[in-house]
Amino acid sequence: TYFQEGSGVTVNQFWKKIESNNLPFKRENKLKKILSRNKIKNENEYQFIIDVFQPYVESGLLNQLEIDSLNEMIRRYEEK
Numbered sequence: 001t002y003f004q005e006g007s008g009v010t011v012n013q014f015w016k017k018i019e020s021n022n023l024p025f026k027r028e029n030k031l032k033k034i035l036s037r038n039k040i041k042n043e044n045e046y047q048f049i050i051d052v053f054q055p056y057v058e059s060g061l062l063n064q065l066e067i068d069s070l071n072e073m074i075r076r077y078e079e080k
Helices: 009-020 030-037 044-056 064-079
Strands: none
Touching: 030 044, 030 064, 044 064
């Protein structure tokens, strides 16, 4: 989970090692998929966003438009 959801030098080095050793793993950008869909489709996605939202904001990985969009998606999901 750390290497899928994290960022920074250590995470980037991890994925470079995976690639250089031709291991059958790919890094999935779950947040990008959710943002492009503009909808949280299940509890797993909701929990993922709740877990990474603040760290992503603090580290500057999200722009204001993405922050606003995620807040709106969270609101809609919680109203369901």
